[in-house]
Structure formats: C-alpha cells, structure tokens
Amino acid sequence: MAPHDAVLGWNEDTTAQAYEAFTREFPMYGATSRDLARRARLAESHLVVDLCGGAGATAKAILELAPATAHVISLDNAAAMQRVGRRTLDDPQLTWVTAGAEDLACHAPAAEVDAVVCNSAIWKTGVPRVFTAVHTVLRPGGRFVFNIGGGFAGVHHDDEKSAHPGPSLNRLIHQVAARDYGYAPPPTRLAPPKLPLEAVAAHLSRAGMDVVDSEVVAHRGTVAEKRAWLSIPVFARPDGDFTHAQRMDILAKAYALTTPDAPTVTSWLVVVAERPTGWP
Template sequence: MTQDALTGWDDETTAEAYAAFTRAFPMYSASSRDLAARARLTDSHVIVDLCGGTGATAEAILALAPPDARVISLDNAPAMQRIGRRTLDDPRLSWVTARAEELAEHTPAGGVDAVVCNSAIWKTNVPSVFAAVRRVLRPGGRFVFNVGGGFAGVTHPAAQARPASASLGSLIEQIAVRDYGAPPAPPSGVPQLPLTAVASYLAAAGLTLAEADVTAQHTTMAERRAWLSIPVFARPEGGFSYEQQMSILQEAYAQTRPDHVTITSWLVVVAQLDGLQA
C-alpha cells in the first residue's frame, strides 16, 4: 500500500495542492459527477460523501440532490476539510471529521439514502466500511464507489487498444534507478481489491451488487504531472525528499508531450440495500 493510503492528508500544503488540482483539472469532478448520477439522488433526503476530502464529490452531489436534501461530507483529515469549507459554502452541506469506518456514529438515526465514495474506498478497512454502510443505508438506498484499475485488476478496452507508451510513473522509476541508485520497483502483484473480493465483502455486509462497470478516464500528461506534484502522490517513495521527487518528475515530464493523452481504467461499483430488508 502506498504512503498516501495512510499518511500525509492532514497537511495544509497537501490540502491546498489537492484542492487546486480539483479546480484546475477534470479528473475528480468528472468521476464525481458520474458517481453522483449513478446514485440516483432525485428523491434522496440524506446523502453521505464518504472520504470527501475538500468537497469535489460533495459539489457534484449537491448539483443533483433535491433542494431540501442534506449532504454529509465525512473525512478524517481536518486540513482537507478546512480547505473545503473555504471553497464550498452551501447550507445543505455539513462537514464531519471522522474515519470512514465510523460512519454509523455520525449519521442520522433514520439512516441515509445514498453513500458515495470517490477514489478512496481502497484506503479504508473495506469490510468494516461496507458493514457501516449497511447499518446506515435505508432500504432501496445506493452505495456507489470506484476503485483504480491497478487495485481492481481491470483495464478498459480503450486502454488496451492504444499503442504502448511510457507513463510518467515508469519514467520516474527509470530515472530514480539510473541516477539515484533506487532499487527497481517489484513486479505488480495480485490486485488488492478485484471485483470478486468486492462482491464477497458486499454480500457479507448484506448489500446487493447492482452494477459493476469498467470506465476509462482520459488525462493529459500535463494533468498527470500536476497530480504527481501533490505531496501525497509524489514519487518515487523510499527516502526521497519532495524536492528530489519534483526534480525527477520534471526530468520525466520533459520526455513527454504535455498534450499526450493517457487512459486510466476504473472499476465503478453500485451496491444497494434491497427494499424488503429491514
């Protein structure tokens, strides 16, 4: 598991950089709109933005939710939420600082209509979070989240069809090995959260798998560079300072075209609590 899964989010520099990225590039806003649409929020009254960060997904939810709906953005990094409060001011939105696993302790007694989680479910204790979602979700409610293609072990056909080219990540690794004596990254192992595991965890929690799609997200090298400039995402890991990471990133980026489009794959999952369940 990479360092950003566990540490670094409760930091003003990271929070500011992350929020700036979400405003400047479409990666998080586009995926947030997709997840919010899949949640079918037309008749929802209470919606949770799980691991909500600075509010990119909450903003997409608010755009689709009814005028009288309440949105709860729950995240365990106070710095991220401080930035979010400054940039997203809506009376329907409340900010709760807590771990995703503690969801049931911070939602109304009557339950919620939908839970949406963008790009973060893999960072949690997944079985515990699924169980918490089951406890708070009203019958017929939806739980919508996504998992990066590498963690899910999926590749969109559009990505498979494109000619192979070096990614910024692979160029960074090559430079780190060549110029800094870093050990080569180990081969990719077994996916951490494939659909089979997701389905098993959902079933154990008492949730029904309703949809599972593999989607493609198109990003430019310029966008990937900006993303890798956010401190928690900076590479390579293992004893490198942020200044060294940025120097390596700049050298790798110089070997690419800023407008070159890459495709990243995502597993998008929709689960629900069947209407007849109590």
C-alpha cells in the same frame, strides 16, 4: 503493504492545498464525482453521505444533482482537507464531519440515508467495517456507489491499451531516479489485485448489500494532468527515502521527456450496491 499515500500525509496543509488546486484545474475528480452522483439516483433524496469526501469535489457534484431540500454530510478523517473545502464550498445544505469512514454509523442516522457516495478512496479504508457501517445508515433501497482504481481492482479499460505509444510518466520517473539518484525499483511481483469485483461483492453480501451494477470506465486525460496529479505530495513518486524536493526534481526531468498533451487513460471499476428493501 499499502502504498505510502494510503493514509499518511492527507492531513497536511500542503497536500490539501495541492489536491484542491488540482481539482479546480483538471477534470478527473469532477468528472468521476459527477458519474458516481448520477448513478446514485439523487433526484428524490433527502440525506446523502459523501464518504471520504476530502476537499468536497464529490459533495459539489452531489449538491448539483440532489434536491434543494436535501442535506449532504461530507465525512473525512483529514481536517486539513476539510479546511480547504470549507473555504471553497460554503453551502447550507452541507455538513462537514471529521471522522474515519469506519465510524460513519456514529455520524449519520440509522436507516435514513438515501445514498452513500465514495470517490477514489474505498481502497484505503477498512473495507469490511466500512461496508457494515454503510449498511447501517442506508435506508432499505438506498444506494452505495463507489469506484476503485483499476490497479487495485485488477481491471483495464480497452482504451487504456492504445493510449500509451511510449513509456509512461511513471516508468520515466523510475528511469530518472535510477540514473540521477541510484534508485533501485523493487522487484515486480505479479500480486493479485487487492479489491477485485469478486471480493467487493463478497464483502458487500456479508454486510447485507447487493451489487446491482458494475462497470469498468475510463478517464481520459493528458500527460500534463498526470504530472499535476503526481505533484500532490501524497502521490509523488518514486517510493523510498526521497524528499519531496527530490521527487519534484525527478518528476520535472521525467516530464521533460514526454509530450504534455499526449493522451492518457485511467481505468476505474464503478460499483453500485443497494441495501435490499426486505433486509432487516
């Protein structure tokens, strides 16, 4: 079963506004977007897709690196996210398309896209269909660049192990929820990761693309940034039958037990794939 933030809630104004405010105040999405855009090699691009583009943080990074003559399509199925993005990123080079990632091939010309970039969202899509759609729109030699959260990919950056001298904010949230609300966390199961590199490479190969690079990278933040991220409704914890107000009460009490500027590290698996020049 996917986490409760996989699909639900993204098309709500409260989520969209909180998400966009987070991207303005904290560096995570801006930094990860710039990293992906750099790897996409956009210097001579004409058409680029920001897949699952949300409120436009990645489109902004793409526009900063792509030529002034390039066009960017930001595709996302949450109209609320795009409404927020349109207000903050009004650029004649950018077209907003409200559609699911699986339907990309219906909204971009076949074999004409120089690069497809997807930040933080591949895990919540129908991966085989999306990869097939990406192959359809990419030109031969075009790049598909995306990242997967460490938990979903089953990877951990070395810096992650040394960044948490005490209990994590997530663990404190569970402790406070148990103390104040009788919350019983589900039993911990050592389930295999949902999207390890081996599975990703196999899906890409079946879709007609090759992995040309992969790297485990770290985003370094603070507990204060983590708190702000967990304040976004779709990311709020714990799971279960809680109202958002109750989750925010739990978060505030857990955060009070932390040091706000204590360092945190989030691991990401970054994958760079290409459509081979000789593939039909």
